[in-house]
Amino acid sequence: MKTATVRQLRTEFPKVLAWVNAGLEVSITRRRQIVASLVPAGNRPKQTPVLPDFRARLRRTYGSKIIPAAVMADILAENKGRY
Numbered sequence: 001m002k003t004a005t006v007r008q009l010r011t012e013f014p015k016v017l018a019w020v021n022a023g024l025e026v027s028i029t030r031r032r033q034i035v036a037s038l039v040p041a042g043n044r045p046k047q048t049p050v051l052p053d054f055r056a057r058l059r060r061t062y063g064s065k066i067i068p069a070a071v072m073a074d075i076l077a078e079n080k081g082r083y
Contacts, residue, residue: 001024002026003026004016004027005026005028006028023040023042025038025040
């Protein structure tokens with residue numbers, strides 16, 4: 001892993017970018033503290049987002065008060081154009 005300062009990143013960006021293109025991970029530091037990391041795009045782990053179970057949350061919150069989609073569609077069709 002290489003390290004570059006913020007100043008070095010501003011003044012020598014092509015050099016730092018060459019490191020990344022060579023497959024190296026580059027840590028960016030400001031006042032000797034790491035503030036960011038540059039990682040080659042191919043090395044980035046692919047993560048699929050974990051979505052919450054909205055249907056379970058809905059059931060926990062409202063229980064049996066939930067109107068089924070087919071019934072709601074009928075109600076909306078009956079009242080279409082009334083308001």
